Amino acid sequence: MNEIKELTKAEEQIMQELWEMNGGFVKEIIARLPDPKPAYNTVSTIIRILETKGFVDHESFGKSHRYLPKISKEEYKKIITGKLLQNYFDNSATSMLSFFLEEKKVDVKELDEIIQIIQRNKK
Structure with a gap:
């Protein structure tokens, strides 16, 4: 893996949940976040950024994606x-x-x- 970048606060919050869950769908991640809950699109965008940075991978289930930590x-x-x-x-x-x-x-x-x-x- 190339140089790992540090996580932003929002990215780290999502990664903490993914590490705790050992992977999950966007809706499952949102359910675990404190109120006020972020919008689905916001979490989805953060996860795509995490994928680009090399922190997250996904499994496809039709149109749905289950996201998995790529780095422990x-x-x-x-x-x-x-x-x-x-x-x-x-x-x-x-x-x-x-x-x-x-x-x-x-x-x-x-x-x-x-x-x-x-x-x-x-x-």
Whole structure:
């Protein structure tokens, strides 16, 4: 797959539903979205954009299409966090963790969990 582009907020919302559902029809996706529900054409357009970007594929059922994630949530998470680390923290995980600690985005319980993960990965 070529260079993956980041998702817009609307695209990400649709992808979150597709990942959760492991694929679905436009009407099923709309049913899962919060109110006020977007128009069918709006969701359909966003999905076609996601297809063009390489995030989504489809199966045809007559005139209907069932849309499937082409990239997993885990794959996207790796790409997006890699870009975050590179673009905002000079590829320094220490710098990123320090930022989250200073901003109080990580609490003591989570910090203990991080320490346990580090200790497990030292072996």
